[in-house]
Amino acid sequence: MGVFTISFNEYNISLDRREQGSNLDFISHAHTDHITAAKKSQKVLSSVETAELIESAYGISVNRFEPNEKGIKLLDSGHMFGSKQLYIEDYENGKSIIYTGDFQMQESDISKPIEIKQADIAIIDSTYSNPKVRFPNRQEIIENIILWVTNKISNGIILFSAYRMGKAQELIKIMNKAGIKPVVTKKISEVNKVYEKNGISLAYSSAYNSDLESDGINDHNFVGITEDRNVRMLAEKLGGVYKRRVYTAVATGFAEIFRFNTDVQFPLSDHADFYQILEYISKVQPKKIYTYGKSKEFLAKSLAESGYDALPSIY
Ligand SMILES: [Zn+2]
Structure with missing residues (x-):
């Protein structure tokens, strides 16, 4: 297996990327870096939700x-x-194969939650394979977010920067848990529609645009969620418009590795x-x-040192 495709029966399946000669493109989930094959694909292998998100967020209709x-x-x-993993039961001589795509083990x-199935061959994502990075328990992070938000909201506006697909919707859920209905950008609310469908x-209110302009929010503090990475700039703008303190936050796994230009960062x-x-791996x-x-x-290398037969793929 040199190239990053799986050949099975009459299918040559590409894995989350455009690949010459593929006649079936597996798209594990709808994040931007995984959907490159969608545009000119003959056939897309994905969940219904992923296909709908690709259509609504990128305007690409998929077969x-x-x-x-x-x-x-x-x-x-x-x-x-x-989001899905790809599993083929009888891949080669009765052997099974699994491709993880992006995955996580904790519940959100x-x-x-992830479905675990034993497989003879596993193609595994290594995004955060650094022993120095250990994500805290997700429920604890969520409790910390709620605690921080409920503490700060009486003093000012709160602004979160989060991926518009996935993280933004989870943040809305977390805010709803705290009894808060956040204001979200138009782009985020377009993605929300697929979730709701x-x-x-x-529970959220949709702004007209990416600057969180909206009716009826200027008389009280609110939680805003934007896909804009440069949340500091929007915070300054909102602070000027509403003449109030604006607190900024980011929720991403990279918060465990990098320092963001925000008041607080949560490694969600x-x-x-x-x-x-x-x-x-111990379960599969x-x-x-x-x-x-x-x-x-x-x-x-780490897996090989622990006795596994492990190699990096060419991609
Ligand atoms: Zn992803």
């Missing part, structure tokens, strides 16, 4: 292939709404850390492992 009795299965990956309020209830991650990857029990992603060499 979705229904996983069927031919032995191709999609398993929940716990990463975001609609908004995506289904699929039975996830979210949708990825497995190094220790969760080891937990995943693969005989052969291919790693891919940012730290693939490091992860393959």
Whole structure:
């Protein structure tokens, strides 16, 4: 397996990227860096939710292939709404294979928990395979977010920067838990519609634009959620308009690694850390492992040192 595709029956399946010669493109979830194959794809293999998110957020209509009795299965990956792993039961000489896509082991309020299935061959994402990074318990982070927000909101406006797909909706859920209905940008509310259509209830009000301009929010403090990374600039703007203190926050796994230009940062991650990857492997029990992603060499080396047959993939 040199190239980053899986050949199975009449299918040549690409994995979360555009690949020459593929006739079926697996898209594990709808984050931007995973949907490159969608545009010119003959057939997309994804969950219904992912296909709908691609259509609504990127305006790309996809020809979705229904996983069927031919032995191709999609398993929940716990990463975001609609995210899946690809599992093929009888891949080669009776051996099974699994490709994780982005995944995480802890439960979240908004995506289904990961489904674990034993497989002979595993192709594993290594985004956070750094032993120095250990994500705190998700429920504790959520409690900390609620505590901080309920503490600050009497003194000013609160502004969160979060990915518009996945993290923003989880933050809305967390705010709802605290009895708060946040104001979100227009772009985030467009994504929300797909969630709502699929039975996830979210209480929020939608702004007209990305500057969080909205009716009836100027007479009281509020929580705003924006996809804008440069939240400091928007905070200054809102502070000027409303003449109030604006507190800024970010919720991302990278908060465990980098310092953000915000008042506070919460390491709410949708990825497995190094220790969760080891937990995943101990449950899947693969005989052969291919790693891919940012730290693939490091992860393959650590796994090989622990006695696994592990190699980095070429991508
Ligand atoms: Zn992702």
